[in-house]
Amino acid sequence: MDRGKMVVNSDECKGCGLCISQCPVGCIEFDNETINKQGYHPAKYTGSGCTACGICFNVCPEPGAITVYKLVKA
Amino acid sequence: MSKELLKGNYAVIKGALLAGCVAYFGYPITPASEIAEAAAYYFPPAGRTFVQAESEIASINMVYGAAGAGVRCMTASSGPGISLKQEGVSYIAGAELPCVIVDIMRGGPGLGNIAPEQGDYHQVVKGGGHGNYKCVVYAPNSAQEMCDLTYKAFDTADKYRNPVYVLADGFIGQMMEQVDFSHLKPIEPKKLEWGVHGTPDSKNLINSIYLDPDVLEAHNRKLQEKYKKIEENEAIFENYKVDDADLILIGYGITSRILRSVVDEARNSGLKVGLFRPKTLWPLAKDEINRLVGSAKKFLVVEMSNGQLVDDIRLIVEGKIPVEFYGRMGGNVPTVDEVLEITKKLS
Amino acid sequence: MYEPILEKPKSFFDIYKEKSGDQTITHYCPGCGHGIVHKYVASALDELNLTDKAIFVSPVGCSVFGYYYFNTGNYQAAHGRAPAVATGTKRVNPDSIVISYQGDGDLAAIGTAEIIHAANRGELMTVIFINNAIYGMTGGQMAPTTLVGQKTTTSPRGRNPYNEGYPVKMCELISQLNAPIYVERVALNNAANRAKAKRAIKKALKLQAERKGFTFVEVLSQCPTGWKVDPPDSLKWIEEKMIPYYPVKVFKDISNEAEPYPEPKKIVSGNELLEILGIKSEEEKDLKKYEIPKEYRNPKIKIAGFGGQGVLLLGVALAQVGMMEGYNVTWIPSYGPEMRGGTANCSVNISDGLIGSPVVEKPTILVAMNKPSMEKFEKDMVPGGILFYNTAMIDEEPKRDDITKVPVPATKIASDLGNIRVGNMVMLGAIIEKTKLLPFETVKKGFEYFISRKNLIPLNEKAVEAGMRYVRENNL
Secondary structure: OOOEEEEEOHHHOOOOOHHHHHOOOOOEEEOOOOOOOOOOOOEEEOOOOOOOOOHHHHHOOOOOOEEEEEEOOO | OOEEEEEHHHHHHHHHHHOOOOEEEEOOOOOOHHHHHHHHHHOHHHOOEEEEOOOHHHHHHHHHHHHOOOOOEEEEEOHHHHHHHHHHHHHHHHOOOOEEEEEEEEOOOOOOOOOEOOOOHHHHHOOOOOOOOOOEEEOOOOHHHHHHHHHHHHHHHHHHOOEEEEEEEHHHHHOEEEEEOOOOOOOOOOOOOOOOOOOHHHOOEEOOOOOOHHHHHHHHHHHHHHHHHHHHHOOOEEEEOOOOOOEEEEOOOHHHHHHHHHHHHHHHOOOOEEEEEEOEEEOOOHHHHHHHHHHOOEEEEEEOOOOOHHHHHHHHHOOOOOEEEEEOOOOOOOOHHHHHHHHHHHO | OEEEEEOOOOOEOOOOOOOOOOOOOOOOOOOOHHHHHHHHHHHHHHHHOOHHHEEEEEOOOHHHHHHHOEOOEEEEOOOOOHHHHHHHHHHHOOOOEEEEEEEHHHHHHHOHHHHHHHHHOOOOOEEEEEEOOOEOOOOOEOOOOOOEOOOEOOEOOOEOHHHHOOOOOHHHHHOOOOOOOEEEEEEOOOHHHHHHHHHHHHHHHHHHHOOOOOEEEEEEOOOHHHHOOOHHHHHHHHHHHHHHHOOOOEEEEOOOOOOOOOOOOOOOOHHHHHHHOOOOOOOOOOOOOOOOOHHHOOOEEEEEEOHHHOHHHHHHHHHHHHHHOOOEEEEEEOOHHHHOOOOEEEEEEEEOOOOOOOOOOOOOEEEEOOHHHHHHHHHHOOOOOEEEEEOOOOOOOOOOOOOEEEEEOHHHHHHHHOOHHHHHHHHHHHHHHHHOOOOHHHHHHHHHHHOOOHHHHHHHHHHHHHHHHHHHHOOO
16 A cells, blocks of 8 residues: 555646646646546546655645545554 | 813824824824824833834834724824825725824925925815725814814724824914813723734734625725715814804814904904804715805805815805805915905905 | 545635635636745644634735635735734734735835835734745736846846846845844745745744744745746746745844743723823812903913024913913914024913914014014014013114013023023013013922923023012013
């Protein structure tokens, strides 16, 4: 299991691509299948590789568009 | 002794503190500087804020900040400084904040001089800054009224959440007279609930921006409703020997004092002359003026300006009787003799 | 299982109710640095537990709607005036945490005076300064921080220093002042710098909460729209264009040495306020103690002389004592154009009734302390008036023969008493002795009100007595 995961609230994403360009492990991509209610292709987690470093959160201009999760032992 | 010999400018500050004013933000300018000096002297020992701002613009915006906290606050200046403050006054009016602004008028336009004039009437009474707003304007004519009307101005400002001016000329500011404080009870300062206090239950918003034209129009209509209420309730005035007067002199501030002497001298010469003196310039006591139109044959408006109040009097009178005008400018105060001569000619 | 470690800060509203349109997203363009800095501010408020005390001042610029987002007290300020508004609210809300948030046009152009002086006063506030080298809200015009050669809609051929000067470096300016305790420039270009930016904002707010002093954080921030570059490229633009000119570093940090500001004094009111104002609540005596002789009743007094002769003070003395005797009084100094002609003068009225014009045009009593004054005002006197003139300074006789003339060598008498400056009080003595306008006893009680240097009261009293004696002994 990956150390972390990031979740994009796709309706709040403006598709600026900052998180994609800044993610050190390249685990975020545009969701070209989806056009959100603002008319953007939102970012999405590729589904693997997230380290929960938080860089995507701290570069995202939308307050609620990205949430970063960390794996904790149950 | 409950009376004190005081300059009008000092009386303003004592009235303000008694009214519960907690913050003064100002910038020195002749002939209003004693107001800032008195504030600097009295505010800090009373645990209140005095800040000499870097500019008139900063000082009115500090007032915006303090007024937005729902506390009583004020600034004072003279014409050139009031010109600079107008942007801030517009914001304060737009955001519906209460505050008191004192204008001790001097000669203009431009740098003009420091002598007394009444040429700020238009910029103060008509709004002055941008947008559809009005400020209540008190016009004291004595040191006592500088105190009393400043005190009252804070109540009016709070009552309507609106900026209120105390408009006086250099003479009223510089003149010393006896001032009696015994009728003014000190008001306990408080923070009104709509203000921003930096507490969990005061997360309010102070602003004047309404992007949507319909929303801004609704805001403006609400303001106009408020102004209508002020017009109905807040006009005050003083009459002197008007009941049988054929000629009624009209003037405010120092001019009204001179006109009072003119009335006495004219009466000594057997002329039926009276005085109507507005104590609020906005709102003007329209009903009273109309009543006097019914009894008098003629008005003579005297101002230390090019004729500014006279415009509003003529709008009210609507040509029903002649409204004459006599004005001095540049800091020259009309003498009793010169006005008396005109009075005799018009009688 | 996964637990959230970074999510929307609680200091933001859940729903942006003040905003029109979609109330779940900001009004900022895609990739804008403002949203990022907003998040850092909100996170810091969360972490420091300051949200409920915070007051956010939104400027004019793209962040004009800052108040849409922050679940705090909010102000929207006029262009450039945020630090003044912040000053106003902080001074009356001393326990609050005030954030003045400004862009480069707002802070470094139209509001230069406000920011410099708020910093110089050491206002207990935190200023967040977004420097993106352009006017975003108005559509990409030149900012005070626009770089040399940078093309904007108002510098279409690039900023030319010969026409527009050089970009303003605000941290460098602010850090020269004594009062600010913490001044840092940060940037949003890479993860390391963003981490520093976040820390700087939190530190600044923490220092404010500790009442340490004025804190200033400048953020080099991207404006992809204004710069006409893609958001990812805008971060490179910060790095390549901005950072070389605007070094990213701590410019000043004296926060460790700085003592917390003293707690503000409690507001005083009621009787304590009356005491500070010198307002005594004694009962007013309703009986007039003293009756002014008929011929001098309701005097209109003009007092004139050179500036240093104390003519204004003599007027104040008469007004003060008249008031103490229960009369209405006015005193008005020569002021404005009246000062022409080299004389200072004042008008005093002492009256039974309401005083109309306070300006004495036709004196019933004239006090001329020098020759120009007598020349100027003697002719205005009412017939039957009384003229006191200082023969030590006036070598001419008055011209009028329909007035009473009282020659008093006031300056000479004062000089003999050892202080030439009390000639005014000699004249006061002469006036009250000759006219019985006011009683000496009350003059003595009045000294404490009109003589500010208490040690001079005995000398002034002697001078008044000397003036009285002169009139008596010379049968004037």
